[in-house]
Amino acid sequence: MPDNSMTKAILAENLTKRFGTFTAVNEVNFSVFRGECFGLLGPNGAGKTSIARMIFGFSPLTNGKLLVFGKDIQTEARKIKAKLGVVAQEDNLDPELTVKENLLVYATYFGIPPSAALQRTTDILSFMDLSAKINSIVDELSGGMKRRLTIGRALINQPELLILDEPTTGLDPYARHMVWQRLRQLKEKGTTMLLTTHYLEEASQLCDRLIIINDGNILAEGTPSALIESYVGHSALELETDNSKYTEIEHWCSPLLKTSQNIGNTLILYSDQGQNLVDRLTTFLGNNRLTPSYQRLRPTNLEDVFLKLTGKTLETGDLQSDISEEGGYYHGKA
Amino acid sequence: MVKLKSFLRAMITKPDLNLRSSFKVFNRNLKVFRKTWKSNLMFNFLEPVLYLWAMGFGLGIYINEINGLSYLEYLAPALIASSAMFATTYEMTYSSFTRMGYQKVFHGIAVTPVSMDDIVLGEIIYGTFKGVVYGLVFFLVVVIFGVVESPLALLMIIPLSLMALIFSNLSLIWTSIAPNYDSFGYFFTLFISPMFLFAGVFFPIENLPEGIHFLALLTPLYHTVAIIRPLVLGQLSWDFISHLIWLTAIALVTLRIPLIMVKNKLIK
Numbered sequence: 241m242p243d244n245s246m247t248k249a250i251l252a253e254n255l256t257k258r259f260g261t262f263t264a265v266n267e268v269n270f271s272v273f274r275g276e277c278f279g280l281l282g283p284n285g286a287g288k289t290s291i292a293r294m295i296f297g298f299s300p301l302t303n304g305k306l307l308v309f310g311k312d313i314q315t316e317a318r319k320i321k322a323k324l325g326v327v328a329q330e331d332n333l334d335p336e337l338t339v340k341e342n343l344l345v346y347a348t349y350f351g352i353p354p355s356a357a358l359q360r361t362t363d364i365l366s367f368m369d370l371s372a373k374i375n376s377i378v379d380e381l382s383g384g385m386k387r388r389l390t391i392g393r394a395l396i397n398q399p400e401l402l403i404l405d406e407p408t409t410g411l412d413p414y415a416r417h418m419v420w421q422r423l424r425q426l427k428e429k430g431t432t433m434l435l436t437t438h439y440l441e442e443a444s445q446l447c448d449r450l451i452i453i454n455d456g457n458i459l460a461e462g463t464p465s466a467l468i469e470s471y472v473g474h475s476a477l478e479l480e481t482d483n484s485k486y487t488e489i490e491h492w493c494s495p496l497l498k499t500s501q502n503i504g505n506t507l508i509l510y511s512d513q514g515q516n517l518v519d520r521l522t523t524f525l526g527n528n529r530l531t532p533s534y535q536r537l538r539p540t541n542l543e544d545v546f547l548k549l550t551g552k553t554l555e556t557g558d559l560q561s562d563i564s565e566e567g568g569y570y571h572g573k574a
Numbered sequence: 575m576v577k578l579k580s581f582l583r584a585m586i587t588k589p590d591l592n593l594r595s596s597f598k599v600f601n602r603n604l605k606v607f608r609k610t611w612k613s614n615l616m617f618n619f620l621e622p623v624l625y626l627w628a629m630g631f632g633l634g635i636y637i638n639e640i641n642g643l644s645y646l647e648y649l650a651p652a653l654i655a656s657s658a659m660f661a662t663t664y665e666m667t668y669s670s671f672t673r674m675g676y677q678k679v680f681h682g683i684a685v686t687p688v689s690m691d692d693i694v695l696g697e698i699i700y701g702t703f704k705g706v707v708y709g710l711v712f713f714l715v716v717v718i719f720g721v722v723e724s725p726l727a728l729l730m731i732i733p734l735s736l737m738a739l740i741f742s743n744l745s746l747i748w749t750s751i752a753p754n755y756d757s758f759g760y761f762f763t764l765f766i767s768p769m770f771l772f773a774g775v776f777f778p779i780e781n782l783p784e785g786i787h788f789l790a791l792l793t794p795l796y797h798t799v800a801i802i803r804p805l806v807l808g809q810l811s812w813d814f815i816s817h818l819i820w821l822t823a824i825a826l827v828t829l830r831i832p833l834i835m836v837k838n839k840l841i842k
Contacts, residue, residue, distance in 0.1 A: 259842060296685045298841060318592075318687045326685040332678035336606040345605065348598045349686035397686075 249274050249309060249401045249432045250295060256303035257290045257456075264290040266456040267304065274400075277423075277433040279450030281443045281542065283552070287456040288436035289329055292405045295434065296326045309400065322350060325399030327390050329406045329436075333378045339365070339389060340374045343396055350397040360396055368392040368422060384415025391422065401432045408442060420445055440542040452546055459549040464542055472544040473498035475514030477521065479507045480534035492524045493517060501547055510540060510548070584834040591695060595688040599696025600703070602683075607704070619711050622657040626650060626719070629776065641778060643807070650721045651806035652775040654730065655737060655798045658709035662738045663766055666701040666745030667758045673697075674749070680840060690837045698742045698832065705738025706731065716806065724808030730801070736821035737798040743825070746832035750839045769795045797821050 250272040257265040265287040272278040280288040293299035294306055297317040306313045308320045334342050340361060347357035365371045368388040373381060381389065387407065394402060407423070408416040423446055427433060437443050443450055444464045451461045460467055468474075479489070486507045490500050496517045498510040511517040514537050525532065547553060607614070626649065634645030641648065673679040684690050713730070716722055748761045772782060772790055779790040790796050797817040804811055 298681070298684060300841070318689065321685060322687045324685065328678075328681060328685070330678060330681070332682035334602070334679055334682065335677050336609070336679075341605070345602050346682075346686070348601065349595070349683055349688045351594075351687070393682075 247274055248272065248307070250278075250434065251307040251310075252291070252304065253306075254304035255291065255294065255301065255306055257287070257294060257299065258302045263456050265294075268453075268456070268458055270451055270458065270461065272401075272432065272434055274432050275430050276448040277427050277435060277446050279443045279447030280434070280436040280453055281438070281440065281447075281450050281546070282436075282453035283438050285455075286438075286453040288438075288453060289405055290456075291453075292403055292434065292436050296324055296403055297321055322397065323400040325394030325397065325402040327387075327394045327402070327404045327407055329409065331386055331390065333386060333390055333393070335378045338375050338377055339370060339381070342378065342389065343393055346393050347396050352397065357396070360398075364392040364395055367395075367425075369418070382415070384411050384418060387411060387415065387419055388422065391419065395426075399431070401434065402426065404433060404435045406436055406438070408437075408439065416442075440546070444542055450542075452542075452549060454546075454550050460545065467545045468540050468542065471499070471548050472510040472540045473512040474540060475511055475517065476538055476540045476544055477509040477511070477514065477517055478534065478536045478538070479509065479521070479532055480505055481507075481525070481530050481532040483507070485528065485530060488528075489521070489524060493520055496520060499548055501544075501551070503547070503551075503553070506534075508544070508547070510544065581834060581838075584838075585830055589691040589695075589830065589833050590689040591691050592689070593695075595692035596696040596699060598688060599683060599693050600699045602679075603696070603700040604703075607700075615708070615711060619657070619708065619715075621660070622653045622712055623715060626653060626715070630719075646719065647721055647807060648803070649776065650716045650719055651730075651803040652799045654709050654712045654716060654806070655734065655795060655802050656770050656775050657712040658705035658734055658738050659741055659766070659769070659795055661708035662701045662705035662741040663745045663762070665704045666697065666742050667749050667752070667761060668755065670697055670701075670746060671749050671752060671755065671758070674836065674840060680836075684840075690841060691833050694746065694833045694836045697746065698739065698829070701742030701745065702735060702738040705741065706735050709734045709738070722806055724805075726808055726810065727806045730805045733798045733801040733818065733821060736818070736825050737794045739825045740794040740821065740828060743828035743832050747828070747835055750832060750835035769793045774799045794821060794824060 248271050250270075252268055252270050255265055255268045256263070268287075268291065280291060282288050290299060294301055295308060295313065297313050297320065301314060309323060311320050313320055334345065337345055343361040343364060344354075344357050347360070352360070362371075365374055368391065370385060370389060370392065373385065378386065378389070391404070391407065404423070408419050411419065420442065423433070427446065433446070435442070435446060447464060449461070449463050450467075452459045452467070460471065462470070483502075483505055486502055489507065490497070490509070493500075493509055493511075496511045496513050498512060500510060501508045509517060509521070518537055524530075543553065626646075630646040630649050634649070637645040639645075680690070680693050683693050710731070713722075713727070745761070748758070752758060752761075773779065773793040773796040774790060775795070779787060779796060782790060797820050801814050801817050
């Protein structure tokens with residue numbers, strides 16, 4: 241019978257990564273079980289990529305323990321990597337080879353016999369909707385196709401664990417949905433996945449369980465719905481009005497409030513009883529002769545959880561990351 | 575200081591090598607080479623042929639003999655070695671830099687069961703192979719020019735391989751610290767071109783000023799030419815042994831360094 245460590249695809253204990261004096265990952269603990277899609281959600285620079293790199297053996301641990309399929313990544317990297325599929329954040333397809341050759345040559349690195357490699361290549365290209373591009377060179381592909389090919393390439397060894405580092409960053413919405421669709425199909429087939437992302441929608445669409453990370457620390461862990469439930473409740477009421485009254489408003493609504501958050505000029509009130517909250521607020525506004533310039537009741541999402549935990553939005557780092565991605569081939573980014 | 579310490583520690587650590595994996599990386603490069611070898615070979619092959627024409631026939635007719643040889647006989651065998659040297663150094667600087675940097679080919683391979691050490695050794699094997707191929711192609715030219723006098727000449731593949739291996743190692747060391755493409759200009763201007771000009775290809779090193787003789791003796795090209803030239807002309811000499819020992823020793827001593835330095839560059 242498989243023991244506990246065998247049912248765990250990943251076990252991280254006090255996992256730490258430092259670059260000089262900068263701590264990218266700070267004594268992080270988590271487990272990923274077989275068959276689940278586990279998300280690392282956080283803004284850029286949170287330490288997601290550093291964690292992913294340690295798992296696929298590209299970055300040595302500074303401290304702590306990291307077991308993948310019960311094996312220590314620091315001593316048995318080759319055996320572990322044979323069971324992994326890795327989609328790194330940056331495109332690293334082989335630009336001097338065609339689409340087909342990219343898969344066939346990659347198969348040789350895993351020691352897959354040529355006949356089996358050819359069969360899998362055909363299957364994967366058809367699954368990824370790339371059959372028409374089989375003899376194209378990589379540079380002729382669109383960004384979305386390159387991503388799909390990178391994911392397809394990661395499937396060549398029929399991996400037990402697929403690691404996806406920001407799989408849809410930089411893609412347009414259509415290409416992003418194409419990728420999500422394929423990943424959902426892989427999930428249904430039972431592929432274990434570890435996904436890093438700073439898109440809350442990606443995390444909610446794909447992840448069974450996730451951790452929210454900021455500045456190298458885990459802030460929360462759970463299923464998307466449980467996290468929303470426990471931190472912010474069902475509804476969010478966004479309000480813009482005279483901000484000197486915000487404290488008073490929070491106080492007035494407090495019997496119904498789960499929590500609240502003030503960003504810039506917007507007050508967000510969280511509650512499990514959205515409509516009651518609206519009614520109560522309307523009374524307050526009427527009594528104080530206030531007219532809100534903006535008011536909206538909406539369902540809560542993971543972004544609210546993140547906002548609640550850190551006081552900032554997930555997209556904060558977005559612009560910076562786009563610049564640094566184009567800024568050169570070398571990426572020391574955490 | 576910390577860097578030097580960790581480097582020295584790495585020097586005495588066993589590399590994480592699997593020779594079969596290294597050959598997979600070599601095969602990847604070979605596959606790409608097969609797509610472009612025609613234009614590629616032409617480019618690297620034409621230049622020494624031009625040298626042979628310009629120096630051997632143009633300049634050569636003014637030179638009666640050099641160490642008892644016609645200038646063509648003197649020059650042509652040495653150009654086999656320098657042709658290999660250039661092929662290897664170009665491949666292991668500009669092209670390797672592209673693969674490990676801009677293209678991120680190494681990054682893609684390193685997440686498979688192939689280790690970074692395997693990848694770098696695969697590069698070294700490829701760089702060596704490429705030097706030998708270009709050396710052999712130029713050898714054919716030398717045959718056509720009627721300079722080769724004995725089948726013994728084919729033994730030149732031994733010193734040629736050792737030399738190409740050394741240049742693979744040295745070039746990759748430079749590549750691992752090169753911040754950009756421009757920095758390869760220094761490598762060629764400071765090391766490779768002076769070697770080509772002064773290490774016994776065009777004239778005997780005895781003609782160099784007394785004080786800098788030893789510089790030529792320190793170059794892999796000199797020791798290689800010192801074996802290949804007599805071999806091509808069908809002569810064997812006991813001197814070969816010391817040259818071969820020198821080449822083997824340098825090849826082995828420098829082999830571990832690029833494995834460490836490329837890894838340090840890419841894996842943080």
